[in-house]
Amino acid sequence: MHFLNPNKDALIADFVGKPLNALRTPAFVVDRAVFAENCRKMHVNARDWGATFRGHLKTHKTIEGTRLQLVSDIGRTSAVVVSTLMEAWGVVQGGLVADGTVKDILYGLPVGLNKLDDLSALHAEMTRYGGTVRILLDHLDQVKFLEEYERAQEHPKKWSVFIKMNGGLKRAGILPEPVSFKAFMRRVFASSAISVFGFYTHAGYSYGSTSLEEATSHLTGEVRLTNDAAAMAMEVLAESDNIISNQPFVLSVGSTPTALSATAEAKLKMTSTLNGTLELHTGNYTMLDLQQLHTTLIGRPQISQKVLATVISYYPGRGSDGQDEAMCDAGAIAMSKDTGRIPGFGEVVGKSWKLGRISQEHGILVQVPPDPESGRTDPTLKIGDTVEIVGQHACLIAAAYPWYYIIDSNEGSDKVVDIWVPWKGW
Helix, strand or coil: CCCCCCCHHHHHHHHCCCEHHHCCCCEEEEEHHHHHHHHHHHHHHHHHHCCEEEEECCCCCCHHHHHHHHECCCCECCEEEECCHHHHHHHHHCCCCCCCCCCEEEEEEECCHHHHHHHHHHHHHHHHCCCEEEEEECCHHHHHHHHHHHHCCCCCCCEEEEEEECCCCCCCCECCCHHHHHHHHHHHHCCCCEEEEEEECCCHHHHHCCCHHHHHHHHHHHHHHHHHHHHHHHHHHHCCCCCCCCCCEEEEECCHHHHHCCCHHHHHCCCCCCCEEEEEEECHHHCCCHHHHHCCCCCHHHCCEEEEEEEEEEECCCCHHHCCEEEECCCHHHHCCCCCCCCCCEEECCECEEEEEECCCCEEEEECCCECCCCECECCCCCCCEEEEEECCHHHHHCCCCCEEEECCCCCCCECCEEECCCCCC
Protein backbone atom coordinates (compact mmCIF):
# COMPACT_ATOMS: atom_id res chain seq x y z
CA MET A 1 0.00 0.00 0.00
CA HIS A 2 2.99 2.32 0.38
CA PHE A 3 3.11 2.69 -3.39
CA LEU A 4 -0.38 4.25 -3.45
CA ASN A 5 0.35 6.94 -0.87
CA PRO A 6 3.97 7.13 0.32
CA ASN A 7 4.20 8.21 3.95
CA LYS A 8 7.64 8.87 5.39
CA ASP A 9 6.88 7.73 8.93
CA ALA A 10 5.28 4.49 7.78
CA LEU A 11 8.11 3.82 5.35
CA ILE A 12 10.70 4.42 8.06
CA ALA A 13 8.90 1.99 10.35
CA ASP A 14 8.93 -0.67 7.65
CA PHE A 15 12.37 -0.25 6.10
CA VAL A 16 14.91 1.46 8.37
CA GLY A 17 17.39 -1.14 9.59
CA LYS A 18 16.76 -3.54 6.71
CA PRO A 19 19.70 -4.68 4.57
CA LEU A 20 19.67 -3.65 0.94
CA ASN A 21 19.28 -7.24 -0.26
CA ALA A 22 15.93 -7.39 1.54
CA LEU A 23 14.37 -4.57 -0.51
CA ARG A 24 11.87 -5.03 -3.29
CA THR A 25 13.41 -4.09 -6.62
CA PRO A 26 13.87 -1.94 -8.56
CA ALA A 27 14.86 0.34 -5.70
CA PHE A 28 16.59 3.72 -5.74
CA VAL A 29 19.35 4.07 -3.14
CA VAL A 30 21.18 7.24 -2.09
CA ASP A 31 24.30 7.35 0.07
CA ARG A 32 23.65 10.32 2.36
CA ALA A 33 27.30 10.72 3.33
CA VAL A 34 28.42 11.00 -0.30
CA PHE A 35 25.47 13.28 -1.16
CA ALA A 36 26.37 15.59 1.77
CA GLU A 37 30.06 15.67 0.83
CA ASN A 38 29.16 16.62 -2.74
CA CYS A 39 27.10 19.49 -1.33
CA ARG A 40 29.94 20.57 0.94
CA LYS A 41 32.43 20.58 -1.92
CA MET A 42 30.14 22.76 -4.00
CA HIS A 43 30.04 25.31 -1.18
CA VAL A 44 33.85 25.28 -1.27
CA ASN A 45 33.79 25.86 -5.04
CA ALA A 46 31.38 28.78 -4.80
CA ARG A 47 33.39 30.37 -1.98
CA ASP A 48 36.75 29.95 -3.70
CA TRP A 49 35.39 31.16 -7.03
CA GLY A 50 33.95 34.27 -5.38
CA ALA A 51 30.25 33.58 -5.92
CA THR A 52 27.08 33.10 -3.94
CA PHE A 53 25.34 29.77 -4.47
CA ARG A 54 21.82 28.81 -5.58
CA GLY A 55 20.97 25.11 -5.28
CA HIS A 56 18.83 23.50 -7.98
CA LEU A 57 16.36 21.05 -6.42
CA LYS A 58 15.28 19.24 -9.61
CA THR A 59 17.47 16.16 -9.12
CA HIS A 60 16.40 14.98 -5.66
CA LYS A 61 13.20 17.01 -5.03
CA THR A 62 13.24 16.40 -1.26
CA ILE A 63 13.18 18.28 2.04
CA GLU A 64 16.20 16.40 3.33
CA GLY A 65 18.29 16.90 0.21
CA THR A 66 17.49 20.62 0.19
CA ARG A 67 18.82 21.05 3.71
CA LEU A 68 22.06 19.31 2.76
CA GLN A 69 22.39 21.44 -0.40
CA LEU A 70 21.98 24.72 1.44
CA VAL A 71 23.78 24.21 4.76
CA SER A 72 27.24 22.77 5.39
CA ASP A 73 30.19 23.43 7.68
CA ILE A 74 31.61 25.62 4.89
CA GLY A 75 28.66 27.97 4.71
CA ARG A 76 25.02 28.31 3.87
CA THR A 77 22.72 29.80 1.28
CA SER A 78 18.99 30.32 1.27
CA ALA A 79 18.52 30.54 -2.52
CA VAL A 80 17.14 27.72 -4.67
CA VAL A 81 15.99 27.00 -8.22
CA VAL A 82 12.98 24.77 -8.87
CA SER A 83 11.89 23.21 -12.13
CA THR A 84 8.25 22.66 -11.10
CA LEU A 85 5.72 24.43 -8.93
CA MET A 86 5.30 21.21 -6.96
CA GLU A 87 8.93 21.54 -5.92
CA ALA A 88 8.31 25.14 -4.84
CA TRP A 89 5.25 24.21 -2.82
CA GLY A 90 7.09 21.21 -1.39
CA VAL A 91 9.71 23.62 -0.06
CA VAL A 92 7.01 25.78 1.54
CA GLN A 93 4.86 22.99 2.93
CA GLY A 94 7.92 21.12 4.15
CA GLY A 95 8.70 23.96 6.56
CA LEU A 96 11.85 25.10 4.79
CA VAL A 97 10.57 28.66 4.36
CA ALA A 98 9.08 28.99 7.83
CA ASP A 99 12.35 27.94 9.47
CA GLY A 100 14.43 30.28 7.29
CA THR A 101 16.27 27.59 5.33
CA VAL A 102 14.87 28.90 2.02
CA LYS A 103 14.26 32.61 1.46
CA ASP A 104 14.63 32.92 -2.32
CA ILE A 105 12.91 30.66 -4.87
CA LEU A 106 13.56 30.98 -8.60
CA TYR A 107 11.07 29.24 -10.88
CA GLY A 108 13.49 27.93 -13.46
CA LEU A 109 11.43 28.03 -16.66
CA PRO A 110 10.41 31.09 -18.69
CA VAL A 111 7.19 32.13 -17.02
CA GLY A 112 3.93 30.83 -18.49
CA LEU A 113 0.65 32.70 -18.28
CA ASN A 114 -1.14 29.68 -16.81
CA LYS A 115 1.36 29.58 -13.93
CA LEU A 116 0.80 33.12 -12.69
CA ASP A 117 -2.01 32.36 -10.25
CA ASP A 118 0.10 29.66 -8.61
CA LEU A 119 3.21 31.83 -8.64
CA SER A 120 1.27 34.74 -7.13
CA ALA A 121 0.01 32.51 -4.32
CA LEU A 122 3.55 31.29 -3.80
CA HIS A 123 4.79 34.88 -3.80
CA ALA A 124 2.26 35.81 -1.12
CA GLU A 125 3.29 32.85 1.04
CA MET A 126 6.99 33.66 0.68
CA THR A 127 6.35 37.31 1.50
CA ARG A 128 4.76 36.28 4.81
CA TYR A 129 8.18 35.02 5.89
CA GLY A 130 10.25 37.81 4.34
CA GLY A 131 11.18 35.71 1.31
CA THR A 132 10.87 36.24 -2.41
CA VAL A 133 9.93 34.47 -5.63
CA ARG A 134 11.83 35.18 -8.84
CA ILE A 135 10.97 34.26 -12.41
CA LEU A 136 12.72 33.99 -15.80
CA LEU A 137 11.92 36.07 -18.88
CA ASP A 138 13.14 35.67 -22.46
CA HIS A 139 10.32 37.13 -24.62
CA LEU A 140 8.42 40.42 -24.73
CA ASP A 141 5.04 38.67 -24.81
CA GLN A 142 5.85 37.49 -21.27
CA VAL A 143 6.31 41.12 -20.26
CA LYS A 144 2.97 41.99 -21.82
CA PHE A 145 0.96 39.32 -20.03
CA LEU A 146 2.69 40.04 -16.69
CA GLU A 147 1.55 43.65 -17.01
CA GLU A 148 -1.97 42.64 -17.98
CA TYR A 149 -2.13 40.18 -15.10
CA GLU A 150 -0.96 42.73 -12.52
CA ARG A 151 -3.33 45.43 -13.78
CA ALA A 152 -6.19 43.08 -12.93
CA GLN A 153 -4.98 42.60 -9.33
CA GLU A 154 -6.25 44.58 -6.37
CA HIS A 155 -2.68 45.09 -5.18
CA PRO A 156 -0.34 45.00 -8.20
CA LYS A 157 3.26 43.96 -7.57
CA LYS A 158 6.58 43.97 -9.35
CA TRP A 159 8.10 40.61 -10.24
CA SER A 160 11.78 40.08 -9.57
CA VAL A 161 13.17 38.59 -12.77
CA PHE A 162 16.28 37.08 -14.25
CA ILE A 163 16.68 37.59 -17.99
CA LYS A 164 17.41 34.15 -19.42
CA MET A 165 20.31 34.24 -21.89
CA ASN A 166 20.86 31.79 -24.76
CA GLY A 167 24.51 30.78 -24.86
CA GLY A 168 24.11 28.47 -27.83
CA LEU A 169 22.20 25.56 -26.29
CA LYS A 170 19.02 26.76 -28.04
CA ARG A 171 16.81 25.52 -25.21
CA ALA A 172 15.66 28.82 -23.73
CA GLY A 173 16.91 32.37 -23.55
CA ILE A 174 17.39 35.51 -25.58
CA LEU A 175 20.41 35.96 -27.84
CA PRO A 176 22.91 38.69 -26.89
CA GLU A 177 22.66 40.48 -30.25
CA PRO A 178 23.20 44.15 -29.30
CA VAL A 179 20.43 45.88 -31.27
CA SER A 180 17.62 43.43 -30.47
CA PHE A 181 18.80 42.82 -26.91
CA LYS A 182 18.96 46.51 -26.06
CA ALA A 183 15.47 47.00 -27.48
CA PHE A 184 14.30 44.10 -25.34
CA MET A 185 15.88 45.60 -22.21
CA ARG A 186 14.38 49.05 -22.86
CA ARG A 187 10.93 47.50 -22.87
CA VAL A 188 11.65 45.40 -19.78
CA PHE A 189 13.08 48.31 -17.80
CA ALA A 190 10.05 50.43 -18.69
CA SER A 191 7.61 47.84 -17.36
CA SER A 192 5.65 48.59 -14.21
CA ALA A 193 5.42 44.86 -13.45
CA ILE A 194 9.12 43.97 -13.56
CA SER A 195 12.27 44.55 -11.55
CA VAL A 196 15.39 43.14 -13.20
CA PHE A 197 17.43 41.14 -10.69
CA GLY A 198 20.05 39.78 -13.04
CA PHE A 199 21.00 37.57 -15.98
CA TYR A 200 20.90 33.78 -15.99
CA THR A 201 22.36 31.10 -18.23
CA HIS A 202 23.01 27.36 -18.24
CA ALA A 203 25.79 25.74 -20.29
CA GLY A 204 24.11 22.40 -20.90
CA TYR A 205 26.58 21.72 -23.71
CA SER A 206 29.30 21.47 -21.02
CA TYR A 207 28.10 17.91 -20.40
CA GLY A 208 30.25 17.01 -23.38
CA SER A 209 33.40 18.20 -21.58
CA THR A 210 36.17 15.66 -21.12
CA SER A 211 38.66 17.74 -19.13
CA LEU A 212 38.84 20.40 -16.45
CA GLU A 213 40.21 22.84 -19.01
CA GLU A 214 37.25 22.31 -21.32
CA ALA A 215 34.70 22.72 -18.51
CA THR A 216 36.49 25.86 -17.31
CA SER A 217 36.28 27.25 -20.83
CA HIS A 218 32.50 26.72 -20.79
CA LEU A 219 32.31 28.40 -17.38
CA THR A 220 34.22 31.39 -18.73
CA GLY A 221 31.76 31.52 -21.62
CA GLU A 222 28.81 31.57 -19.22
CA VAL A 223 30.32 34.49 -17.32
CA ARG A 224 31.14 36.36 -20.52
CA LEU A 225 27.57 35.95 -21.79
CA THR A 226 25.85 37.23 -18.64
CA ASN A 227 28.47 39.92 -18.12
CA ASP A 228 28.04 41.24 -21.66
CA ALA A 229 24.26 41.21 -21.16
CA ALA A 230 24.66 43.23 -17.96
CA ALA A 231 26.95 45.69 -19.76
CA MET A 232 24.38 46.26 -22.49
CA ALA A 233 21.66 46.66 -19.87
CA MET A 234 23.74 49.30 -18.10
CA GLU A 235 24.15 51.14 -21.39
CA VAL A 236 20.37 51.18 -21.77
CA LEU A 237 20.03 52.58 -18.25
CA ALA A 238 22.64 55.23 -18.92
CA GLU A 239 20.73 56.38 -22.01
CA SER A 240 17.54 57.05 -20.06
CA ASP A 241 16.80 59.46 -17.25
CA ASN A 242 13.45 57.85 -16.50
CA ILE A 243 14.46 54.27 -15.80
CA ILE A 244 15.40 53.18 -12.30
CA SER A 245 16.86 49.71 -11.75
CA ASN A 246 18.30 47.76 -8.86
CA GLN A 247 22.04 47.29 -9.21
CA PRO A 248 24.41 45.55 -9.16
CA PHE A 249 22.90 42.83 -11.32
CA VAL A 250 23.35 39.19 -10.38
CA LEU A 251 25.18 37.11 -13.00
CA SER A 252 23.86 33.58 -12.43
CA VAL A 253 25.77 30.81 -14.20
CA GLY A 254 26.26 27.10 -13.88
CA SER A 255 25.79 23.52 -14.90
CA THR A 256 27.26 20.57 -13.03
CA PRO A 257 30.45 20.42 -15.17
CA THR A 258 31.03 24.17 -15.08
CA ALA A 259 30.23 24.39 -11.36
CA LEU A 260 32.68 21.57 -10.66
CA SER A 261 35.31 23.61 -12.50
CA ALA A 262 34.54 26.80 -10.52
CA THR A 263 37.66 26.95 -8.35
CA ALA A 264 40.14 29.52 -7.12
CA GLU A 265 42.27 28.67 -10.16
CA ALA A 266 39.31 29.31 -12.49
CA LYS A 267 38.75 32.66 -10.81
CA LEU A 268 42.24 33.76 -11.84
CA LYS A 269 41.27 33.23 -15.49
CA MET A 270 38.53 35.85 -15.30
CA THR A 271 40.12 38.99 -16.67
CA SER A 272 37.11 41.15 -17.51
CA THR A 273 35.61 43.64 -15.09
CA LEU A 274 32.34 42.23 -13.83
CA ASN A 275 29.16 44.21 -14.34
CA GLY A 276 27.51 42.49 -11.40
CA THR A 277 27.98 39.87 -8.72
CA LEU A 278 28.48 36.19 -9.48
CA GLU A 279 26.02 33.48 -8.53
CA LEU A 280 26.67 29.77 -9.15
CA HIS A 281 23.73 27.39 -9.72
CA THR A 282 23.68 23.62 -10.26
CA GLY A 283 21.72 20.53 -9.24
CA ASN A 284 22.91 17.16 -10.59
CA TYR A 285 26.16 17.42 -8.58
CA THR A 286 24.40 16.07 -5.49
CA MET A 287 23.92 12.61 -7.01
CA LEU A 288 26.03 12.44 -10.18
CA ASP A 289 25.96 9.67 -12.80
CA LEU A 290 27.68 8.17 -15.84
CA GLN A 291 27.19 11.32 -17.91
CA GLN A 292 29.16 13.28 -15.33
CA LEU A 293 31.71 10.49 -14.93
CA HIS A 294 32.56 10.81 -18.61
CA THR A 295 33.55 14.45 -18.13
CA THR A 296 36.51 13.21 -15.99
CA LEU A 297 35.62 15.88 -13.41
CA ILE A 298 34.43 13.27 -10.90
CA GLY A 299 35.28 9.72 -9.90
CA ARG A 300 32.98 6.79 -9.20
CA PRO A 301 33.20 7.25 -5.39
CA GLN A 302 31.47 10.64 -5.76
CA ILE A 303 28.33 9.12 -7.32
CA SER A 304 25.80 8.98 -4.48
CA GLN A 305 22.95 7.14 -6.23
CA LYS A 306 22.37 3.64 -7.60
CA VAL A 307 19.50 1.41 -8.58
CA LEU A 308 19.06 -2.07 -7.10
CA ALA A 309 17.74 -4.63 -9.56
CA THR A 310 17.16 -8.39 -9.44
CA VAL A 311 18.40 -10.86 -12.04
CA ILE A 312 15.23 -12.66 -13.17
CA SER A 313 16.51 -14.80 -16.07
CA TYR A 314 19.77 -15.88 -17.70
CA TYR A 315 20.69 -16.66 -21.33
CA PRO A 316 24.03 -18.47 -21.84
CA GLY A 317 25.82 -17.66 -25.07
CA ARG A 318 23.02 -15.48 -26.46
CA GLY A 319 25.04 -12.29 -26.76
CA SER A 320 27.54 -11.10 -29.31
CA ASP A 321 30.61 -13.33 -29.66
CA GLY A 322 28.83 -15.98 -27.62
CA GLN A 323 28.79 -13.91 -24.43
CA ASP A 324 26.10 -14.54 -21.84
CA GLU A 325 23.14 -12.23 -21.27
CA ALA A 326 20.74 -11.88 -18.37
CA MET A 327 17.45 -10.12 -17.67
CA CYS A 328 16.84 -7.83 -14.69
CA ASP A 329 13.70 -6.12 -13.42
CA ALA A 330 14.96 -2.55 -14.07
CA GLY A 331 14.01 -1.16 -17.47
CA ALA A 332 13.35 2.19 -19.10
CA ILE A 333 11.07 3.48 -16.35
CA ALA A 334 13.54 2.52 -13.61
CA MET A 335 16.68 3.71 -15.43
CA SER A 336 15.41 6.26 -18.01
CA LYS A 337 16.27 6.00 -21.69
CA ASP A 338 18.91 8.69 -21.51
CA THR A 339 22.25 7.69 -22.96
CA GLY A 340 25.72 9.18 -22.81
CA ARG A 341 29.27 8.92 -24.04
CA ILE A 342 29.80 5.81 -21.87
CA PRO A 343 28.07 2.97 -23.78
CA GLY A 344 24.88 1.41 -22.45
CA PHE A 345 22.21 2.49 -20.01
CA GLY A 346 24.11 1.67 -16.83
CA GLU A 347 27.13 -0.01 -15.27
CA VAL A 348 26.77 -2.91 -12.84
CA VAL A 349 28.83 -2.09 -9.75
CA GLY A 350 31.63 -4.60 -9.15
CA LYS A 351 30.57 -6.81 -12.07
CA SER A 352 31.89 -7.02 -15.63
CA TRP A 353 28.36 -6.44 -16.91
CA LYS A 354 26.43 -3.44 -18.18
CA LEU A 355 22.79 -2.63 -18.85
CA GLY A 356 22.91 -2.92 -22.61
CA ARG A 357 19.26 -2.88 -23.74
CA ILE A 358 16.05 -1.83 -22.08
CA SER A 359 12.31 -2.20 -22.48
CA GLN A 360 9.69 -0.52 -20.32
CA GLU A 361 9.97 -2.71 -17.22
CA HIS A 362 13.00 -4.92 -17.81
CA GLY A 363 16.58 -4.60 -18.93
CA ILE A 364 19.09 -6.87 -20.61
CA LEU A 365 22.45 -7.18 -18.90
CA VAL A 366 25.35 -7.95 -21.21
CA GLN A 367 28.87 -9.04 -20.40
CA VAL A 368 31.77 -6.64 -20.89
CA PRO A 369 35.53 -7.12 -20.47
CA PRO A 370 36.76 -6.90 -16.86
CA ASP A 371 37.87 -3.38 -15.87
CA PRO A 372 40.21 -3.43 -12.84
CA GLU A 373 40.41 0.37 -12.77
CA SER A 374 36.68 0.66 -12.03
CA GLY A 375 36.54 -2.47 -9.88
CA ARG A 376 34.16 -4.13 -12.34
CA THR A 377 35.91 -7.48 -12.57
CA ASP A 378 33.48 -10.14 -11.30
CA PRO A 379 31.93 -12.01 -14.27
CA THR A 380 29.58 -14.16 -12.21
CA LEU A 381 25.84 -13.60 -12.29
CA LYS A 382 22.92 -15.88 -11.53
CA ILE A 383 19.16 -15.76 -11.26
CA GLY A 384 18.10 -14.23 -7.97
CA ASP A 385 21.18 -12.01 -7.57
CA THR A 386 20.66 -8.40 -6.58
CA VAL A 387 22.83 -6.08 -8.63
CA GLU A 388 23.64 -2.39 -8.19
CA ILE A 389 23.43 -0.27 -11.35
CA VAL A 390 24.69 3.27 -11.85
CA GLY A 391 22.75 4.86 -14.70
CA GLN A 392 23.36 7.61 -17.20
CA HIS A 393 21.27 10.49 -15.83
CA ALA A 394 20.42 10.66 -12.13
CA CYS A 395 17.78 13.40 -12.50
CA LEU A 396 15.51 11.33 -14.73
CA ILE A 397 16.21 8.08 -12.88
CA ALA A 398 15.27 9.55 -9.50
CA ALA A 399 12.05 10.99 -10.97
CA ALA A 400 10.64 7.48 -11.44
CA TYR A 401 10.74 6.47 -7.77
CA PRO A 402 8.06 7.13 -5.12
CA TRP A 403 10.73 7.15 -2.38
CA TYR A 404 14.46 6.76 -1.94
CA TYR A 405 16.18 4.30 0.39
CA ILE A 406 18.90 6.18 2.23
CA ILE A 407 22.13 4.55 3.36
CA ASP A 408 25.14 6.23 4.97
CA SER A 409 28.66 5.02 4.24
CA ASN A 410 29.87 6.79 7.38
CA GLU A 411 27.65 4.46 9.39
CA GLY A 412 28.11 1.30 7.30
CA SER A 413 26.40 1.26 3.94
CA ASP A 414 24.53 -2.04 3.89
CA LYS A 415 21.39 -1.01 5.79
CA VAL A 416 18.65 1.57 5.31
CA VAL A 417 18.99 4.53 7.71
CA ASP A 418 16.26 6.84 6.38
CA ILE A 419 13.61 7.30 3.68
CA TRP A 420 13.28 10.41 1.52
CA VAL A 421 9.94 11.01 -0.20
CA PRO A 422 10.31 13.28 -3.27
CA TRP A 423 7.83 15.87 -4.54
CA LYS A 424 5.95 14.59 -7.56
CA GLY A 425 4.13 16.31 -10.38
CA TRP A 426 4.29 19.78 -11.89
